[in-house]
Amino acid sequence: MLSLVTSHRGPTDTESAESTAAALESLLEQVAAGDQQAFGELYDRTASRVLGLVKRVLVDHAQSEEVTQEIFLEIWRTAPKFEAMRGSAMSWILTMTHRRAVDRVRSSQSGHDRDERIGIRDIEPAYDHVAESVEIRIEHERVKRAMAQLTDFQREAISLAYYGGYSHTEIAGILAIPVGTVKTRLRDGMIRLRDALGVAS
Amino acid sequence: MTDRTHGDDVDPRLLSGAYALDATSAEEAERFERAASASDSLRDEAEELRETASRLGLAAQPVTPSERMRAELMAKLATTPQLARTSTADAPTDAPTPAPDARTAPAVQPTVAPAVIAPDAAPADVDAPLVAVGPAERRAAQRWYTRPAAILAAAAAAAALFVGGGLVGSALNGSGSSVATDASASGLAAIAAAGDTQRSTVPLAGGGTATVVWSAELGRSAVLADGLPTLPDGKVYEAWYIDSSGATPAGTFTAAGSGTSWHVLNGTMAAGDAVGVTVEPAGGSPAPTTDPILVVQAA
Structure with a gap:
């Protein structure tokens, strides 16, 4: 029997920061100071996310690993430029990740593979039923739910841009619509997504 | 089809979605960044949409990299110089152009001086736990x-x-x-x-x-x-x-x-x-x- 009395607690006490594992932000701070061990920990905690996103865009595994390595060297190199005021460490890392993946897809042969494999697709990836951690599935669910609040046109444009790595001009070509329309769909869609996901600055 | 007319955008704000998704050309991205650095509201929107885009990234299925990659990467650190830390906009700046070195040591005492990485550091030893609890x-x-x-x-x-x-x-x-x-x-x-x-x-x-x-x-x-x-x-x-x-x-x-x-x-x-x-x-x-x-x- 858990016969306990209800208690009321005050606001978060100051101990919590001290007793927690290092946040990514403080790891980045250490990395910025040249701490290689902190970098190793940062890598261990984010590499599968980074590679996952790169591979989503590039598909080819060997090439994705190569790009992932470049990304982590860039993280090492540019960590001193990270500004915690400007957003989370994870967002900073994934922003860099996506940009690098897109640069690669646009500058290489993989663009052709991409054209063959994509067509127009949904954000639904083929999920391995086993290996998936609960949190990832939830995150995926959450994004899927938010994506469901977009119009079909917005969703299509955002998926092509983010997961396909296509530029607005390419998307305009694929969908046979004006670039201005693509830009509008991307912006309106992202704003709606932002609101659905509760992202605020 | 009337594409390739993106030069005629008057309002850079129209590009915020495409920018957050890396769907602009390099020139447009530059133009957008310039505009954002001059406008608080545009910068806020850009940051929020970036953060939103990174949620899309988090939803991608993680893929575990090979062990080899970690080792190679750690070995490269020693020869990869880091950028100098810049003073952040929010830091109290008494001098408008601070000397780069004077600002490189915030609260955290660096274990290795920035940009001067000991070449004999042994990366293989670095084996931090996944979660330090x-x-x-x-x-x-x-x-x-x-x-x-x-x-x-x-x-x-x-x-x-x-x-x-x-x-x-x-x-x-x-x-x-x-x-x-x-x-x-x-x-x-x-x-x-x-x-x-x-x-x-x-x-x-x-x-x-x-x-x-x-x-x-x-x-x-x-x-x-x-x-x-x-x-x-x-x-x-x-x-x-x-x-x-x-x-x-x-x-x-x-x-x-x-x-x-x-x-x-x-x-x-x-x-x-x-x-x-x-x-x-x-x-x-x-x-x-x-x-x-x-x-x-x-x-």
């Missing part, structure tokens, strides 16, 4: 044993978790299901996206598993369970934050018919709190009335 976890565990005898059973269950997972709780079955709300999912996503997310997974007596995820930074936690049995009518699951003074109700929930059930706990998680779940009469109880089906020491 050792001492804090031990402290938390010790705290358990100083608590009132009434929660010793729960403490034992929690202790079992530290040594690799133990069986807690009693079998439950019945019917009735519900779907987690969007608000709950939103909270869960926030926890999953936090920089300090930790988790602990325990098997449930019914055959499934339950995972408690938490972020001390956010002071929030959630319980996720695969194969959580649905309860008979009139019964609900109730979550608790448990500390030395007792258990604080943290909301009730029901099992999803299939797949994953989850519940983001109400209230704030404090350092040293444990998260527990009991079965209670519909509407919940002010204090637990049954043995917990799971207890996880968090924070």
Whole structure:
């Protein structure tokens, strides 16, 4: 029997920061100071996310690993430029990740593979039923739910841009619509997504 | 088709979505960044949409890199110089153009001077744990044993978790299901996206598993369970934050018919709190009335 009395607690006490594992932000701070061990920990905690996103865009595994390595060297190199005021460490890392993946897809042969494999697709990836951690599935669910609040046109444009790595001009070509329309769909869609996901600055 | 007319955009704001998704040309991106640096509202929008885009990134299926890659990467650090730290806009700047070196040492004492990496550093030695919870976890565990005898059973269950997972709780079955709300999912996503997310997974007596995820930074936690049995009518699951003074109700929930059930706990998680779940009469109880089906020491 858990016969306990209800208690009321005050606001978060100051101990919590001290007793927690290092946040990514403080790891980045250490990395910025040249701490290689902190970098190793940062890598261990984010590499599968980074590679996952790169591979989503590039598909080819060997090439994705190569790009992932470049990304982590860039993280090492540019960590001193990270500004915690400007957003989370994870967002900073994934922003860099996506940009690098897109640069690669646009500058290489993989663009052709991409054209063959994509067509127009949904954000639904083929999920391995086993290996998936609960949190990832939830995150995926959450994004899927938010994506469901977009119009079909917005969703299509955002998926092509983010997961396909296509530029607005390419998307305009694929969908046979004006670039201005693509830009509008991307912006309106992202704003709606932002609101659905509760992202605020 | 009237594409390739993107040169005629008067308002750079129209590009914010494409920019956040890396769907602009390099020139447009530059133009947008210039515009954003001159406008607070445009910069805010750009940052929010970037953050939003990174949620799309988090939803991609993670892929574990090869061991070789880590080793290669660590070996390259020694020969990869880092950029000099710039003074942040928010830092109190007495001099408008601070000397780069004068600003490189904030609160944290660098173990290695920036940009001067010891060439003989042995990267292979670096083997940081995935989550550095050792001492804090031990402290938390010790705290358990100083608590009132009434929660010793729960403490034992929690202790079992530290040594690799133990069986807690009693079998439950019945019917009735519900779907987690969007608000709950939103909270869960926030926890999953936090920089300090930790988790602990325990098997449930019914055959499934339950995972408690938490972020001390956010002071929030959630319980996720695969194969959580649905309860008979009139019964609900109730979550608790448990500390030395007792258990604080943290909301009730029901099992999803299939797949994953989850519940983001109400209230704030404090350092040293444990998260527990009991079965209670519909509407919940002010204090637990049954043995917990799971207890996880968090924070």
